[in-house]
Amino acid sequence: MTEYVMAEDLGTLSRNGAIKLHGPAGFEGMRKAGRLAADILDALVPHVVPGVTTGEIDDIVREHTLRGGGIPATLNYRGYTHSCCTSINHVICHGIPGDRVLRDGDIVNIDVTPIVDGWHGDTSRMFLVGDVPIKAKRLVDVTYECLMLGIEQAKPGNRMGDIAHVIQSHAEKYRYGVVRDFCGHGVGQLFHDAPEVVHAGRPGTGPELRPGMFFTIEPMINIGKPSVKMLDDGWTAVTRDKTLSAQFEHSIGITETGCEIFTESPKGLHRPPY
Numbered sequence: 001m002t003e004y005v006m007a008e009d010l011g012t013l014s015r016n017g018a019i020k021l022h023g024p025a026g027f028e029g030m031r032k033a034g035r036l037a038a039d040i041l042d043a044l045v046p047h048v049v050p051g052v053t054t055g056e057i058d059d060i061v062r063e064h065t066l067r068g069g070g071i072p073a074t075l076n077y078r079g080y081t082h083s084c085c086t087s088i089n090h091v092i093c094h095g096i097p098g099d100r101v102l103r104d105g106d107i108v109n110i111d112v113t114p115i116v117d118g119w120h121g122d123t124s125r126m127f128l129v130g131d132v133p134i135k136a137k138r139l140v141d142v143t144y145e146c147l148m149l150g151i152e153q154a155k156p157g158n159r160m161g162d163i164a165h166v167i168q169s170h171a172e173k174y175r176y177g178v179v180r181d182f183c184g185h186g187v188g189q190l191f192h193d194a195p196e197v198v199h200a201g202r203p204g205t206g207p208e209l210r211p212g213m214f215f216t217i218e219p220m221i222n223i224g225k226p227s228v229k230m231l232d233d234g235w236t237a238v239t240r241d242k243t244l245s246a247q248f249e250h251s252i253g254i255t256e257t258g259c260e261i262f263t264e265s266p267k268g269l270h271r272p273p274y
Contacts, residue, residue, distance in 0.1 A: 034262025
């Protein structure tokens, strides 16, 4: 049975399986963190071009995060030594920035999580590098649609399975594969918390959505099969069949009437082309 607790009643923050419900102070904290996260991705738009390295992108993310009064949550997280993740083409998630040069026709997901006053703003967007093939553009468009359809289901009284089902149904209309190995998660003063937010499932199942819940929705959609392969670095997840993968992510909070997107772009740069 799902347990819900008021976050303000907890003396110390820990992940104990209970779903935290937040009040006005939590919403304000997440707005600030989410705004910086969105600003960072907005600032990257002119830099994600052929010839730039993913390491250079990581440097921009780190500098913008610090300048905005935040700290990159991924920096030194479980041994990870970078300020963002850069997942290119068949990389599903957790691609490590480095010397890889972006090439014309690449698609890349950039995932950032600044911590602002103890709150985590977790978000990612797809970027098109130069002239991208139509097949890749369609995958990116459908993945964004999956995210937003899932967010439409994020309202009091619905269940996590309602979010999962609409995402899965939309992706599979295009014969795409929905990744099951990774999921969204509770977020707030902890980077990863309860509940798990799966992106494939049956309507009417899973935890009930209640006002004050904070979590990410972050569907990972493959052109091919949903199967995942982990690389030897222990972080990078790729499609087993080497087909393209795309992902978008928002952090949201359940309100009395629906949900609030904390990480929406203030410049309206919601999906490419930007």
